[in-house]
Amino acid sequence: MKIADTIRRAGRSLRQAKARTLLTSLAIGVGAFTITLSLAGGQGGRDYTDAIVKANTDVKELSVAKKAQTSTAIQEYTTNATSTTSGPFGGKVETISNADIADIEKIAGVESVTPNYAPAVNYVTTPGQKKYVATLSTYSPSVTLDYAAGSVNGALADNEIVLTQDYASTLGFAQPADAIGKTVMINATKLSTSFAAMPSAQDFTFTVKAVSSKSGLAFRSQSSMLISSNESKTIYTYVNEGTSVYGKFLLASVRVSDANKAGDVKTILEGKGYDAQTAADVLGTINTFINVLLGILLGFGFLAVLTSIFGIINTQYISVLERTQQIGLMKALGMSGRDVGRLFKYEAAWVGFLGGAIGSGSAFVIGTVANPLISKALDIGDISLLKFAPLQIAIVIIGLILISVGAGILPARKASRLDPIEALRTE
Amino acid sequence: MIEIKGITKTYGKKQNAFLALDNISFDIPDGTTIAIIGKSGSGKSTLMHAMSGLDRPELGEVIIDGENILTLKQRKVDAFRASKMSFIFQSFFIQPNETCYDNVVLPLEIAEVPRADRRAKVEAALSAVELTDKIRVKAANLSGGQKQRLAVARAIVNEPKILFADEPTGNLDSVTGEVVESFLFDYSKKRQATLIVVTHDPDLAAKCDAQIEIVDGKIASIKGLTQSTLGKAE
Numbered sequence: 285m286k287i288a289d290t291i292r293r294a295g296r297s298l299r300q301a302k303a304r305t306l307l308t309s310l311a312i313g314v315g316a317f318t319i320t321l322s323l324a325g326g327q328g329g330r331d332y333t334d335a336i337v338k339a340n341t342d343v344k345e346l347s348v349a350k351k352a353q354t355s356t357a358i359q360e361y362t363t364n365a366t367s368t369t370s371g372p373f374g375g376k377v378e379t380i381s382n383a384d385i386a387d388i389e390k391i392a393g394v395e396s397v398t399p400n401y402a403p404a405v406n407y408v409t410t411p412g413q414k415k416y417v418a419t420l421s422t423y424s425p426s427v428t429l430d431y432a433a434g435s436v437n438g439a440l441a442d443n444e445i446v447l448t449q450d451y452a453s454t455l456g457f458a459q460p461a462d463a464i465g466k467t468v469m470i471n472a473t474k475l476s477t478s479f480a481a482m483p484s485a486q487d488f489t490f491t492v493k494a495v496s497s498k499s500g501l502a503f504r505s506q507s508s509m510l511i512s513s514n515e516s517k518t519i520y521t522y523v524n525e526g527t528s529v530y531g532k533f534l535l536a537s538v539r540v541s542d543a544n545k546a547g548d549v550k551t552i553l554e555g556k557g558y559d560a561q562t563a564a565d566v567l568g569t570i571n572t573f574i575n576v577l578l579g580i581l582l583g584f585g586f587l588a589v590l591t592s593i594f595g596i597i598n599t600q601y602i603s604v605l606e607r608t609q610q611i612g613l614m615k616a617l618g619m620s621g622r623d624v625g626r627l628f629k630y631e632a633a634w635v636g637f638l639g640g641a642i643g644s645g646s647a648f649v650i651g652t653v654a655n656p657l658i659s660k661a662l663d664i665g666d667i668s669l670l671k672f673a674p675l676q677i678a679i680v681i682i683g684l685i686l687i688s689v690g691a692g693i694l695p696a697r698k699a700s701r702l703d704p705i706e707a708l709r710t711e
Numbered sequence: 712m713i714e715i716k717g718i719t720k721t722y723g724k725k726q727n728a729f730l731a732l733d734n735i736s737f738d739i740p741d742g743t744t745i746a747i748i749g750k751s752g753s754g755k756s757t758l759m760h761a762m763s764g765l766d767r768p769e770l771g772e773v774i775i776d777g778e779n780i781l782t783l784k785q786r787k788v789d790a791f792r793a794s795k796m797s798f799i800f801q802s803f804f805i806q807p808n809e810t811c812y813d814n815v816v817l818p819l820e821i822a823e824v825p826r827a828d829r830r831a832k833v834e835a836a837l838s839a840v841e842l843t844d845k846i847r848v849k850a851a852n853l854s855g856g857q858k859q860r861l862a863v864a865r866a867i868v869n870e871p872k873i874l875f876a877d878e879p880t881g882n883l884d885s886v887t888g889e890v891v892e893s894f895l896f897d898y899s900k901k902r903q904a905t906l907i908v909v910t911h912d913p914d915l916a917a918k919c920d921a922q923i924e925i926v927d928g929k930i931a932s933i934k935g936l937t938q939s940t941l942g943k944a945e
Binding site: 708 | 760763765766785786789790791792793794796797798800804806808809813817818820821822823
């Protein structure tokens with residue numbers, strides 16, 4: 285019997301037991317649904333974090349900190365060791381000094397080292413408005429921003445500032461575009477002021493160059509206003525000069541001349557007692573979480589498939605018993621045992637195909653409908669967290685067909701070994 | 712020419728052994744219609760199974776066109792049945808949920824007849840049993856007589872040289888039974904095909920060229936076959 289005829293006959297037999305076929309395929313469908321959704325979630329999640337990291341970090345940039353002390357023993361006093369300040373969780377964190385920066389700059393492939401100034405400022409205001417708490421970050425041309433109004437081409441000039449949409453509206457601009465070209469003042473206090481004197485504070489004046497919009501990708505732009513690196517340094521120097529923490533930084537960003545050298549520089553830095561993170565490291569850390577979560581989901585999917593395998597074996601056995609006479613007749617008419625077995629294997633394949641198509645199809649439909657809702661709920665703009673790749677769906681369906689054929693082997697063997705004389709004995 | 716030589720078949724083992732066929736021998740010339748008659752349990756169905764290669768007796772030969780089908784490999788026997796033999800059973804064994812076309816086309820699929828040739832053959836077979844108008848009808852919607860006519864169409868569609876009919880009219884009333892019989896004899900006459908009918912209906916047996924009566928696994932009498940073949944039976 286030709287394969288095409290066998291496949292057609294197998295499909296026809298299934299149509300004659302519609303309810304049973306559908307129920308058996310639905311069991312596989314549950315597995316296909318879970319697997320397809322978790323694969324789509326994995327793809328979407330990885331693409332999303334990839335986009336976030338690409339938009340917020342530069343492949344040529346490494347974030348460098350002193351390696352955390354692993355020993356709890358009290359260190360001997362050296363001039364450098366005085367620079368420890370309390371870390372965020374109460375531990376001691378070593379800081380990077382200007383000497384360290386000069387040292388790092390000497391490493392081959394390093395283009396520049398910029399300490400993370402992160403100056404602490406008091407407030408931001410515009411003429412005629414209240415004062416608001418402000419956070420500042422340093423603008424980097426390599427980080428992608430979405431703009432609600434205006435834009436920055438290349439470097440940000442020293443007296444310019446990028447506001448966030450939230451700051452723009454809080455500071456009284458009805459539309460983001462209204463803020464462009466307006467003046468904002470940032471106020472900072474000099475920490476080294478002696479107790480006797482009045483605390484001195486200074487306003488730093490900026491012109492609004494652009495307003496960044498909320499983006500599903502950028503995390504920095506959502507909370508911080510951005511100023512140039514030089515201006516950060518100016519404010520930092522004003523605030524911290526003369527204090528014990530002046531010239532000591534928690535983080536520095538190292539810029540390498542070539543993206544390929546980032547890994548080498550990282551190795552050298554780690555040899556010198558620094559922790560260095562490249563963009564790839566950041567991405568890897570986030571992706572590990574995503575992969576673990578999806579691994580669990582995939583596991584559930586495979587569990588469902590495993591359960592459905594027994595369903596297929598069971599229904600196919602019943603089908604062989606029900607069709608004993610038909611099998612007998614086909615054998616009497618000269619159909620070989622192998623072809624009879626094949627007929628039942630193809631039936632199992634059809635069940636697997638149906639289940640895969642139903643499960644993956646409904647996952648695709650539900651995922652496509654749910655995507656905008658998920659994006660809205662998570663407030664990540666127009667980014668899709670579920671990405672369906674046709675190739676993945678095809679592989680899932682083909683995989684399930686193969687698994688179903690595997691499940692159909694035992695019943696098919698029973699059918700192929702049936703004695704036609706016994707099968708045709710009706711008395 | 713079908714030559715049956717010394718067929719012996721036992722069921723069971725040792726002390727429980729039961730001799731179903733005991734040294735059966737006879738020849739059937741091509742185009743003969745022959746009835747195998749006997750009571751139920753006499754061994755006539757077992758003889759049919761052995762002659763068609765469905766069953767393998769311990770002793771004896773079934774030589775069809777010079778080839779002993781009992782020593783062929785299973786695949787060869789299957790291929791032999793698919794191309795040269797066909798069957799009609801007392802209880803039809805048609806697929807009620809399939810259309811008449813799908814029922815009749817089955818032997819052509821098994822024999823791997825090219826797709827292009829199938830439709831004409833199915834239509835010819837259905838027209839031979841006067842079911843042309845039922846080609847798209849589900850077999851379940853046919854009457855008993857029509858179902859057996861459908862089984863005849865399925866049996867003759869691939870133009871077999873040997874046709875086995877196991878109590879073909881056993882489930883039919885005499886009028887519809889006679890219609891089915893006439894189709895079988897017509898086919899045999901037209902195609903010079905050998906028709907082997909297993910029956911205990913003496914009227915049907917009398918319509919055949921020859922009759923072999925089986926009693927307790929042995930040939931009790933042979934009518935209508937030439938003397939030379941009779942000699943072998945003794």
